[in-house]
Each structure stands twice: as structure tokens, then as C-alpha cells.
Amino acid sequence: MDLQDTFISNLKRFRKEQNMTQEKLAELCKTDTSYIGQIETKKRFPSLSFVERIAASLKVEPYRLYMPQDSNSSVSAEELKLIESEILRALKTDIKKIVKKHGL
Numbered sequence: 270m271d272l273q274d275t276f277i278s279n280l281k282r283f284r285k286e287q288n289m290t291q292e293k294l295a296e297l298c299k300t301d302t303s304y305i306g307q308i309e310t311k312k313r314f315p316s317l318s319f320v321e322r323i324a325a326s327l328k329v330e331p332y333r334l335y336m337p338q339d340s341n342s343s344v345s346a347e348e349l350k351l352i353e354s355e356i357l358r359a360l361k362t363d364i365k366k367i368v369k370k371h372g373l
Contacts, residue, residue: 273314279334281309283327297326
């Protein structure tokens with residue numbers, strides 16, 4: 270997948286994740302719906318300043334529109350710590366239940 274295909278794929282994915290129509294994105298970007306459709310069908314490609322408008326409308330950093338999808342799903346160190354804490358809390362609760370069940 271080339272950079273333009275990656276951009277288009279991410280644009281569609283971020284838009285759909287937010288249940289946003291092409292019409293709504295166009296409204297937020299102050300452009301015509303047909304322009305968003307042309308971008309998503311690879312008929313036109315936006316300028317960098319318009320990419321910034323799209324990113325702001327989707328509430329993502331502009332660089333994320335160019336990152337391969339597997340890179341977008343990577344978890345930050347902060348998120349990993351939160352997940353680890355939740356897992357440890359759940360394990361402690363389960364261990365206490367098991368120990369209590371066996372009368373230890």
C-alpha cells in the first residue's frame with residue numbers, strides 16, 4: 270500500500286469510527302461533500318493545509334493519517350501501564366476469592 274492509499278484508508282477508518290458521514294466531515298472542513306468523496310476514491314488528493322483541517326475535524330494528529338494501520342493500533346507506554354494495573358487488580362481479586370474458597 271502506498272502513502273496515498275494509507276492516507277485514504279485511515280481517513281475512512283477514523284471517520285467511520287466516529288460515525289461521521291462524508292457530509293459531516295465536509296461541513297467541519299468547510300468544503301463540498303463531493304471533495305471528500307473524491308479524496309476517498311483517490312480521484313483527488315488534499316494539500317497539506319487541508320490534511321491539517323481533516324485531522325482537526327477527526328480529532329487526530331495529522332501524522333496518524335499517514336501511518337500504516339498496524340502502527341496506529343500500537344499502545345502507548347501510558348496505556349500499557351493502565352492495562353497492567355487493571356490486570357494486576359483483577360488478579361489480586363481473583364486470588365483472594367480462590368484462597369477464601371479453599372479456606373486458606
